[in-house]
Amino acid sequence: MKLSGLLTSAMAAQGVVTAVALLVSYAVTGSGFGAAQMVALLASAAVAVLLARLCATRIATSEKRIAAQLAEQAQARTDSAQMTQAVIRTALDAFVQTDDSGIVLEWSPQAEALTGWSRTEAIGADVVELLVAEPQRPGFRQRMMRLLPELSDTPIGIRFEVSLVHRNGDEILAEASSTALRLGGRTVINVFVKDVTQKRAAEEQLIQAQKMEAVGQLTGGIAHEFNNMLTVITGTIEILADAVKDNPPLATITKLISEAADRGAALTSSLLSFARKQALQPAEIDVNDLLEELVKLLLATFDKKIEIVRKFDGNVWLAFADRGQLSSALLNLAINARDAMPDGGRLTLRTRNVVFGVREAVAVGAGYAGDYVEIEVADTGTGIPQAHVERIFDPFFSTKEVGKGTGLGLSMVFGFVKQSGGGIKVRSEEGHGTVFTIYLPKAETSALRPASYDTRKIVGGTETILCVEDDPDVRQYVTVQLKSLGYKVIPAASATEALAIAADGTPFDLLFTDIVMAGGLNGRELADQMVAARPSLRVLFTSGYAHDSQHTPGGATMGAPLLTKPYRKAELARMLRRSLDTAVDAAGDAIPTPYSVQADLEGFLRRQAAEDSGATRSRK
Ligand SMILES: Nc1ncnc2c1ncn2[C@@H]1O[C@H](COP(=O)(O)OP(=O)(O)OP(=O)(O)O)[C@@H](O)[C@H]1O
Ligand SMILES: [Mg+2]
Structure with missing residues (x-):
């Protein structure tokens, strides 16, 4: 029974007892106030005292119960607040609570990490001023005001994407999920914010x-x-x-x-x-040396209005990539930089070591987390308009006038870098310049370095060559070429045929084989089998198309030289002599010889000049 009911009943009972006692006393003694009435009143007082004690006990019990209930509720509130705090602290997303005018009430440690503003700095501040770039603030506030009534009507909250700024000025692309709550007569807005900048990238x-x-x-x-x-x-x-x-x-x-x-x-x-189908010959490269040679060439050919700055890290690791392709790639980037600075400027070449985690590797499109050699080519030229940035790597995308560019330069750089297991990144600001950064895998083991050569002299030989080529036209052509160089030729149309010839005991000095062949063993497997039986056998591969991932040490060619199709007689002759004359150690491994990039670079420039004059001619 409720306390008020109990008291009312007790008072009523007390009244009834007093009345009954008095009536009984008058009935016994007649009118007047005497001892009987005195007794009646005393009896009624005794009942009153009893009732009062009863009520007091009940009141005490119920007070205890209420106190216990209140303590329980307070504990529940503390538990719930602690749990909320724990959830907020452990959530992957940042948590921000504001009032309906955007003043910050709560700011989780993740919010501190995401935005660079500490909890103490944030609480009491205007969230829009903290996180939104100046020009967007009025628009953001308007959207917030529009969202507020919608938020109050949607108990499950609203999700939206928003562009914020870090304290240091970096842009953060975030996904936010927001709810509004009525608490003690005021509205609070809870927002969970997830950084999706990397994910989007x-x-x-x-x-x-x-x-x-x-x-x-x-x-x-x-x-x-x-x-x-x-x-x-x-x-x-x-x-x-x-x-x-x-x-x-x-x-x-x-x-x-x-x-x-x-x-x-x-x-x-x-x-x-x-297309990343270039037959590559990856080797260890000292990128500083290669860039030094490139700089010499650029200093000799570029306009003096272009200043060339070297910022090489003396302790840079060796990179593992195709030397000739890397020279062409860097030359392409340098020529692009030159073209972007018609009135002169500064071209900066920088090298350094970087160690990538998965996130960084993904951001530049590199093959895996690990060690990379970074080469940066920066210019102070025109920059690339935002609308063009995502198209510059497309084949045939060029903004240069007809005859000045094919639009294949960057496509080639992109393909080469990716095929080498590396990555590429571009940053550009219109009117200020462009920075291309390429990442090449660090070299782990040593591989054959091609010898320097004289491109003009054709030297033949008298050795016997086992020539494996599945395309009949190409086979016939190569046989004629080899014979014209003085060699004895044993042609074979497939790996199986070649193995049968070797099994017969027919002597030959060099295996010249295509890598990609239809059906059966490919050239690489064929060479594997033959070299296993005769470690000192010389091998020369040819291919127009590389199927294997080339950045693994040895790549598709196990360190043996590779003649890329299409080739000329002079190249064929040179590669044959190089293979036949390469010194090999007891295990049949080639002993590395020094290499100069100059010939490759000069060849590339000659081809470019030929293309330019060809294009000019065709426009006349
Ligand atoms: N450093 C740079 N500064 C400004 N724009 C650049 C720069 N590098 C590339 N570009 C832009 O990217 C386009 C594509 O470059 P890419 O090297 O693929 O082709 P190209 O230089 O036009 O022709 P090619 O290299 O075949 O002679 C260029 O036409 C140019 O608009
Ligand atoms: Mg170019």
Whole structure:
């Protein structure tokens, strides 16, 4: 029974007892106040005292119960507050609580980490001023006001994406989930904020990579076919040129065909690089040395208005990549930088070591978390408009006038870097300049360095060559070429045929094999088997198309030299001599010889000049 009810009943009972006692006393003694009435009143007082004690006991019990209930509720409130704090502290997302005007009431440790503002600095401050860039503040406030009534009506809250700024000025792309609560007559807004900047960058990288992959597949397939045709043209044209050298008009025509085939070869080579199907010969590279050689070349050819600054880290690791391709890639970047600074400026080349976690590796599209050599090519030129940035790596995207650029430079750089297991990043600000940064995997083991060579002299030989090539046209052409160089040739149309020849005990000095062959063993597996039986056997690979991931040490060629298709007689002759003359140690491993990048770079520049003059001619 309630306390008030109990008291009322007790008072009523007391009244009734007094009345009854008095009535009984008057009935016994008649009218007047005497001893009987006295007794009646005393009896009623005794009842009153009893009732009062009863009530007091009940009141005490119920007070205790209420106190216990209150303590329990207080404990529950403390527990709940502690639990909320624990949830907020352990949540992956940052938590921010504000009142309805945006004044911060709560700021979790994750919010401190995300924004750079500490809890003490944030509490009491205006959230919009803390997190929103100045020009966007009025618009943001308006949206907040519009959202507020909607928030109050939506108990499950509202999710939205928002662009915020870190205390240091960095942009943060965030996903927020917000609810409004009525607490003690005022509205509080709870917001969980998740940083999605990296995630978004990774998604964009993925989309870009998928696009590049699709375009690459297409380009690679076509370029591969062209390469085989060009191998036949560039090879046989020399025989034709020899035959008509005394007939000037025909000699001129053959020269034209030869030049056109060269241009075709340069084009398919860029396309294959982009498609990451270029046959690469990765080796250990001292990038500082390579850049030094590049700088010499640039100083000799670039306008003096362009200042070249070197910032090389003396302790930079060796990189593992194809030397010739890396020189062309860096030259491409340098030429792009030059073209972006028609009135002069500064070209800065920088090297350093970086160690990537998964996040950083994903951000630059590199193959894996680990050690990389970073090469940065920065200019103070025109910069790249935002709308162009995502297209610059596309094949044939160029803003240069017809004849000045094919738009394949960066596609080639991109393909090469990716195929090498590295990554690439570009930062550009219109009017201020551009920074391209490439990351190459650090070299782990030593591999063969190709020897320097003289491109002009053709030297043949008399050794016997086992020539394995599945394309009959190419096989026939190579056989003719090899014979014309003085070699004895044993042609084979497949790995199986070659193994049968070797099993017969037929002697030969060098295995010259295509890497990619239809059906059965490929050239690499064939060489594996043959070298296992004869460690000192010399091997020369040829390919227009690389299937294996090339950045693993030894790559597709186990350190043996590779002749990339299409090739000329001079290249074939040179590579054969290099393979036959390479000193090998007892285990059959090639002993590295010094290498200079100069020849590759000069060759590249010559090709560029030839293309430029070709394009100029064709525009006339
Ligand atoms: N350092 C840079 N500064 C400004 N814009 C650049 C820079 N590098 C590249 N670009 C832009 O990217 C485009 C594509 O570059 P890419 O090297 O692929 O082709 P290209 O230089 O036009 O032609 P190619 O390299 O085949 O001669 C360029 O046309 C240019 O608009
Ligand atoms: Mg270019």
